[in-house]
Amino acid sequence: MANKRVFDLIERISALLRSDSRRHAMPHELQPVHLQALDYLSRANCFSDTPQAVGEYLGLTKGNMSQRMSVLEKLGLIRKESDERDARVVHLHLTAPGKRLLQLTYPPSSWRDLENRMRSKGARALEEELTELLHGLVAANDFRSFGQCKTCRFHQRKAGQAFCGLLQVELEADQTEKICREHQLATA
Amino acid sequence: MANKRVFDLIERISALLRSDSRRHAMPHELQPVHLQALDYLSRANCFSDTPQAVGEYLGLTKGNMSQRMSVLEKLGLIRKESDERDARVVHLHLTAPGKRLLQLTYPPSSWRDLENRMRSKGARALEEELTELLHGLVAANDFRSFGQCKTCRFHQRKAGQAFCGLLQVELEADQTEKICREHQLATA
């Protein structure tokens, strides 16, 4: 599943995508990492939309994240909102301009051209293999998996309502579609 | 072959690898990009071991590359050598310390742990699919393919000797195993 050649391919593909992403982000006074963060936030559930979680997702420090987030806020792309229960925690929400910018710039056009050329031929297989690869990476390094809420081992149903057995809270239906910082794979 | 989910996976996998690569590179006064450049140079043939080529491979500007290369030279990891035919061209060779450092730090340990866990199960399939993906990306954006010399449409044999039909020169056997800036895929 993993060898040097696969590593080389991933490194080069992502270097090229990154370079293209920079071209898209720069006119908006942004860098690739900002678009990655915006994209993450657009998919994170309510337990996972914090600076800390973004940092864990991208493998960057919290100090760095604090900086990135204040840039995004200053540009009006996200809105900060402090948690009602725990005043230390900040939730980050995309604003309408943020969503618009994300849709406009991400993924970069080189990827979209690719999508047009290669119409979903074998996408499923690649998706599954990369998923397995990521899970291996996560397992080997104690990273968080950031999987979809409803695929989590703690996901339950109580009286027709979705429920998180780890955090012991009920879940809105739309939250279960999003990715969660606390996500854990079923024990193999 | 390409959809948003595949994009997300590649972005996240490479973000985590990049973060880990930084941890490995920093003790040596280096950044991830330096290791990527060293790795490229270790695999480039004699037409492709120039600052320009490294920049094209990684999607970065030549000015940036010029800087990176002088850092690597100052640390004694590479050696510059000007071309005999064209005095503008500089060839970059790994030194023994450069090779040692590369072996020590690249790929980062998170990847090696992965390799130990998932012994070559389905590596072939993933490799082929990512290769196809990269070729699509290359084709859609007029990037160079940087394939192995001997897989190039201009690769020939003349009297038992390998020969490049594009550059019109004979090739040493070991050069044909390496990657080439001028590489072109066979017309489909």
Add this chain to the structure above:
DNA sequence: CCTAATAGTATCGTCGATAAACTAACTGGG
């Protein structure tokens, strides 16, 4: 030749990244 193109360098400004020190808020055991 003289012009245009090419490989590489030098210099500049911006800003992403880490580390470390800091504040504020929560938690839990006496």
Add this chain to the structure above:
DNA sequence: CCCAGTTAGTTTATCGACGATACTATTAGG
């Protein structure tokens, strides 16, 4: 209760990647 320990986030300082631009030196070609 309170105080020690922990956690979320910010701040500050330092470093250096990166793009842009202008520059030099060499080569190609009409």
